[in-house]
Amino acid sequence: MGRQPSAKPTSFDIAYLAGVSQPTVSRALRGSKSVSAATRANIERIARELNYTVDKNASSLRSQRTHTLALLFFEDPTPDESMINPFFLSMLGSITRECARRGYDLLISFQQMHNDWHVAYQDSHRSDGIILLGYGDYQLYLSKLEHLVEMGTKFVRWGSVSEEGIGLTVGSDNVGAGEQAGAHLVEIGRTRIAFLGDASDHAPEFQDRYDGLCRAMRAAGMEPDPALQRDAVSTEDSGYAAANALLASGQPFDAIFAASDLIAIGAMRALAEVGLRMPHDVAIIGFDDIPAASLTSPTLTTVMQDLKGAGPLLVDALLSRIENRPVEQRILPARLIKRQSTAV
Amino acid sequence: MGRQPSAKPTSFDIAYLAGVSQPTVSRALRGSKSVSAATRANIERIARELNYTVDKNASSLRSQRTHTLALLFFEDPTPDESMINPFFLSMLGSITRECARRGYDLLISFQQMHNDWHVAYQDSHRSDGIILLGYGDYQLYLSKLEHLVEMGTKFVRWGSVSEEGIGLTVGSDNVGAGEQAGAHLVEIGRTRIAFLGDASDHAPEFQDRYDGLCRAMRAAGMEPDPALQRDAVSTEDSGYAAANALLASGQPFDAIFAASDLIAIGAMRALAEVGLRMPHDVAIIGFDDIPAASLTSPTLTTVMQDLKGAGPLLVDALLSRIENRPVEQRILPARLIKRQSTAV
DNA sequence: CGCCATAGGGTATACGTATACGCATAATAT
DNA sequence: ATATTATGCGTATACGTATACCCTATGGCG
Numbered sequence: 102m103g104r105q106p107s108a109k110p111t112s113f114d115i116a117y118l119a120g121v122s123q124p125t126v127s128r129a130l131r132g133s134k135s136v137s138a139a140t141r142a143n144i145e146r147i148a149r150e151l152n153y154t155v156d157k158n159a160s161s162l163r164s165q166r167t168h169t170l171a172l173l174f175f176e177d178p179t180p181d182e183s184m185i186n187p188f189f190l191s192m193l194g195s196i197t198r199e200c201a202r203r204g205y206d207l208l209i210s211f212q213q214m215h216n217d218w219h220v221a222y223q224d225s226h227r228s229d230g231i232i233l234l235g236y237g238d239y240q241l242y243l244s245k246l247e248h249l250v251e252m253g254t255k256f257v258r259w260g261s262v263s264e265e266g267i268g269l270t271v272g273s274d275n276v277g278a279g280e281q282a283g284a285h286l287v288e289i290g291r292t293r294i295a296f297l298g299d300a301s302d303h304a305p306e307f308q309d310r311y312d313g314l315c316r317a318m319r320a321a322g323m324e325p326d327p328a329l330q331r332d333a334v335s336t337e338d339s340g341y342a343a344a345n346a347l348l349a350s351g352q353p354f355d356a357i358f359a360a361s362d363l364i365a366i367g368a369m370r371a372l373a374e375v376g377l378r379m380p381h382d383v384a385i386i387g388f389d390d391i392p393a394a395s396l397t398s399p400t401l402t403t404v405m406q407d408l409k410g411a412g413p414l415l416v417d418a419l420l421s422r423i424e425n426r427p428v429e430q431r432i433l434p435a436r437l438i439k440r441q442s443t444a445v
Numbered sequence: 446m447g448r449q450p451s452a453k454p455t456s457f458d459i460a461y462l463a464g465v466s467q468p469t470v471s472r473a474l475r476g477s478k479s480v481s482a483a484t485r486a487n488i489e490r491i492a493r494e495l496n497y498t499v500d501k502n503a504s505s506l507r508s509q510r511t512h513t514l515a516l517l518f519f520e521d522p523t524p525d526e527s528m529i530n531p532f533f534l535s536m537l538g539s540i541t542r543e544c545a546r547r548g549y550d551l552l553i554s555f556q557q558m559h560n561d562w563h564v565a566y567q568d569s570h571r572s573d574g575i576i577l578l579g580y581g582d583y584q585l586y587l588s589k590l591e592h593l594v595e596m597g598t599k600f601v602r603w604g605s606v607s608e609e610g611i612g613l614t615v616g617s618d619n620v621g622a623g624e625q626a627g628a629h630l631v632e633i634g635r636t637r638i639a640f641l642g643d644a645s646d647h648a649p650e651f652q653d654r655y656d657g658l659c660r661a662m663r664a665a666g667m668e669p670d671p672a673l674q675r676d677a678v679s680t681e682d683s684g685y686a687a688a689n690a691l692l693a694s695g696q697p698f699d700a701i702f703a704a705s706d707l708i709a710i711g712a713m714r715a716l717a718e719v720g721l722r723m724p725h726d727v728a729i730i731g732f733d734d735i736p737a738a739s740l741t742s743p744t745l746t747t748v749m750q751d752l753k754g755a756g757p758l759l760v761d762a763l764l765s766r767i768e769n770r771p772v773e774q775r776i777l778p779a780r781l782i783k784r785q786s787t788a789v
Numbered sequence: 790c791g792c793c794a795t796a797g798g799g800t801a802t803a804c805g806t807a808t809a810c811g812c813a814t815a816a817t818a819t
Numbered sequence: 820a821t822a823t824t825a826t827g828c829g830t831a832t833a834c835g836t837a838t839a840c841c842c843t844a845t846g847g848c849g
Binding site for chain 2: 826827828829830831833834835836
């Protein structure tokens, strides 16, 4: 028999108790300087006593600002709905916290590429801007981005920064990271380095990583062998298949740079099955440093992206856009984590 | 030089074009039956042509329904902010998708236990209800739940269903799962079975799992040895420490049932360090079936919870509460996944 | 002592939708 | 044929806040 939840207090209630008008309450709580310190303090005290909170809907309706951001994950259209790219998932915490710190709520949504999300989020005034995460079908993606730009929707996306992108992009230094990985493999004496991951413009981030590898090899006086590059998407199965295809081709290789940890883990399974020892026969490097990377045997050398930095950077860039402040593309550093899979 | 984004169309625009009044547009689009089929079709066509979407804020303000749910993750107050319990994280996809399916948006937030989330979400009309995930300080948690109940806030939480809880709870059959795990260990001939995980009422879910284990042992005529139960929270380090404490105690044991995979993985590390072979010397079972469980060596036998079912059940229960429909506590089945760590 | 700037706050209204209510017309009952 | 009810829609208004605009009292200045 809990007491009835008392009706939600409004700014009028506060105004009445404070002996002022409703707009004054609004001004006081929003920090307008045309309210005297005494009045403001009094209003704030009363508001606290009544457990008053500004009605989000009314406030947003009037001011046309929601103080909410939307986070859209794009999934590849896969029959298995349950799989979320673990890498993007781990960015979630970082983004959420940064939003909270800046006083923004975060709406979250998973989207298949083919959906009309660009319409749904564009004008229903749910959010002030959109953060886009994921790969998906890149061409389809681009066309929808163009639509967003046309509509004046504010957004920022995670991706390849080197690419001439539509809209504002924040991302890791994929080329530099690929270069680090390549240099490390060269350093431990590997010369036949394979790359597993789509290196076409369908996957700009993977392409950047490959470019970095090539650059490192050339710097060491080697020429990358195109026959050692195999397409793969970021799943374990795809990595397994790519590695098997590579093995079947008969091309000799003594190292693999995988475009993601999931690909690397799949490849390791394929190598283990044919009795290849890692790193003795084949050294291997992944990308992302997912938790599983330190559990494989051998543990996986990989590239750690700056996830903690990603959230603040994405949110800050988006808020700058929303407030029409100038904002430049920014690149986050990535760092090679050396583990057993490259320990000679 | 993109063309100016045309002003957002309102229901008045549609009304004008359709030659009806604004309320009729609202009625038509909301599916009121007091609009003729012809009028409705016409309105819908025009709305589609103008890319009209209902303004969420205005709609929510007027109807006092937001069609938005809030998902609150509780983190243990840890210095390392970046860690999110991977198990809860994997529920996210399931919950998000179910929300979308039911036409609800999802707000997400990570909260430290000590924050005043129960105030912040209670009356700002951001959401119609709250889904609570996480453990945190259980006593503190309960006191805040009581506050929510008092305020009439609608919520549902994931947790131990056997416990006499405050509010509505959805959870796995932890006791049954513990029983399955125990029965399996008994079946492969183990008699000295240790349990790693807090078995007090600070962690009802863990306690349930322990109760299940005890039940299985007693059913086989054995009495669980309290000396083989060691407290641990759900982290790898805690599992490592608990296993080491167990080893140091000198108590003989031939199996471990860990209350979570993270604990199990930590324990495996401890056992491996002292040269114990798994499962030969010590069989081990975890809980959660996180991705890492199939990558450890030996691969980890564990309990898989029905994550795909969890989202729909949580959301459905919450919506029932919101709409004042009766709703009973519901329990999801859990299934033992047998892997190498118990393969004798 | 009159003039103007400023501080402080009131008045009126807009944001876009949903709903209570009323009023025709048409359909049905008596 | 009149009374009754349902159908389809318009009128008026409320939801709670933020802001443009206006007004008053003060103080500084000449």
